[in-house]
Amino acid sequence: DEELMAVVEPLLPHVSAEEIQGEIAAARLLADAEAQSPNGAAADEVDIELEDDEEYGDEDDDQLEPATPPSVEEVRAGFARIAAKLAGSG
Numbered sequence: 001d002e003e004l005m006a007v008v009e010p011l012l013p014h015v016s017a018e019e020i021q022g023e024i025a026a027a028r029l030l031a032d033a034e035a036q037s038p039n040g041a042a043a044d045e046v047d048i049e050l051e052d053d054e055e056y057g058d059e060d061d062d063q064l065e066p067a068t069p070p071s072v073e074e075v076r077a078g079f080a081r082i083a084a085k086l087a088g089s090g
Helices: 017-036 072-087
Strands: none
Touching: none
């Protein structure tokens, strides 16, 4: 008899390499901030700056050639393959 309300995030994933890399950097910084917090502060209590994420760079970057990032279509096709596997049809 009670009304039910849920807050959900959209199910549209990031599709550009820049968006995906930004999300990875943000998650790493959040994990570091939570690990360093004396009381295990929640994500909304930690002030995070996304500018200086040099700590997570690969130490062999000078020797590696940068890969060409996938196109939006390639990312979407990859998500479709993952979804098919999770649904048991792939």
